[in-house]
Amino acid sequence: MNPIAIAQYGLIAATNRFNESAQKISNMSVEGVDIDLVREVVDMKLAEAGVSANAAVIRTADQMQGTVLDIVV
Template sequence: MNPIAIAQYGLIAATNRFSESAQRVSKMSIDGVDVDVVREIVDMKLAQAGVSANAAVIRTADQMQGVVLDILA
């Protein structure tokens, strides 16, 4: 199991979630399109948290690999 690869997929999913929400918000100005702004803000915040969490996983996995290499050297 590769934590960096898993976190990369998580980053992709989170950025896609944010992008989809942003697209829905951008359609607010179109007549007849009903957008729940509160829901979209929550989705964007969840996407932001997902990006932060997955970036933290990548940083931690990188640090752990560095420690293992230092031990083996």
């Protein structure tokens, strides 16, 4: 199990979620499109938290690998 690869997929998923909400918000001006702005803003904030969490996993995994290399070398 590679935590960096898993976190990369998490980053992609969070970015896609953010982009989907942003796209929906940008379509609010289109007539006949019903958008729940509050829901989309909440989804964007959740996506932002997902990006932060996955970036923290990558940083931690990188630090752990560095520590292991320091011990071995």
